[in-house]
Amino acid sequence: MKRRTAREFDQELLDLYDYYVHGQLDRRGFLERAAKFAVGGLTAAALLEMLSPHYAFAAQVERTDPRLVAEYLKYPSPRGHGEMRGLFARPAAATGRRPGVLVVHENRGLNPYIEDVVRRLAVAGFVAFGPDALTPVGGYPGNDDEGRAQQAKLDRDKITEDFVAGAEFLAQHAACNGRVGVVGFCFGGGMANTLAWRLPDLIRAAVPYYGGQPAAEHAARIKGALLLHYAALDTRVNAGWPAWEAALKAAGVRYEAHVYPGVNHGFHNDTTPRYDRAAAELSWERTLAFFRQHLG
Known part of the structure; x- marks a missing residue:
């Protein structure tokens, strides 16, 4: 299968x-508005297929990679949906306890791309945990459209509590030394921002990728450091950045922000044409260095 690019x-x-993947357009609306781009024998449906994730591209670290040990674990979320499930991974050769990183998925559940990010972190030397917000409805269904629809129906406040509980579970895991960070993408980027202020005594480092920003008054609660990644062409999310940056400055929060030129929302996700290899690799290098600096 050919890997396509945004160009x-x-x-x-x-x-x-x-707009479609974030619920601002339904499928019919997308197809109607995309029809004018369907030229040369293409259909709007074919364009949607080209733009949609192809998860074979996400396997940077295979499930059977001998460098890591991975398993699905359940954990309690009494203020959320009760019992949750996620992918846990750690370095196979690790001795002693390691810093932990919570991985928060997009608005569609724990899909193969996010599972691969969990494994990438384990290969990099961290213990990583990726909860699945869709656990209450049976977990990621294997289809992003269904996953988005299912996640949209869940109580947003309870989802937040599920990730709060996931961070606490990771911190208490026998393989973790209690120093915890969080990285999230899209919806997960917003959740990374949220966990930074919801768990100020636990989250030492938060890395939101193109994540929505909290209300300004929450900045004063943050004690950890933030590394924020934005896509220059992502006007929808970027609109909230100036006010959030002003709040971070006013609160004295340690932060570093990067806006990657010429790239779209989702540039780190290597399963769609919006993926930009240069921006994805540079941002990931910065992310790992940031976690090593603040988590040890």
Whole structure:
């Protein structure tokens, strides 16, 4: 299967796809508005298929990689949905306890791309845990469209509590030394911002990728450090950054922000054409260095 790039598509079409995956357009609306880009024998449905994730591209670290040990674990979430499940991974050769990183998925559950990010962190020397917000409805269904629909139906406040409980579970795991960070993408980026202020005594480092920003008054609660990644073409999310940056400065929060030129929301996700290899690799290098600096 050919890996396509954002340069093969009109920016307006990429923006329409962004609206679609974030619930601002339904499938019919996307197809109707994308029809004008369906030329040369293509259909709007074919364009949607081209823009959608192809998870074979996400396997940077295979499930059977001998460098790590991975398993699905359950954990209690009494203020959320009761009992949750997630993918836990640690370095196979690790001796002693390691810093932990919570991985928060996008708005569609624990899909193969996010599971691969969990494994990437384990290979990098951390213990990593990726909860699945869709546990109450049977877990990620294997299809992003269904996953988005299911996540949208769940109580958002309870989802937040599920990730709060996930961070606490990771911190208490026997393989973790209690020093915990969080990285999240899209919805997960917003959750990473949220966990930074919800768990100020636990989250030492938060890395939101193109994540929505909390209300300004929450900045004063943050004690950890933030590394924020934004895509220059992501006007929807970027609109909230100036006010959030002002709040971080006013509160004296340690933060570092990068806006990657010429790339779209989702540039780290290597399963869609919005993926940008240069930005993804640079941001990931910065992310690992940031966690090593603040978690040890």
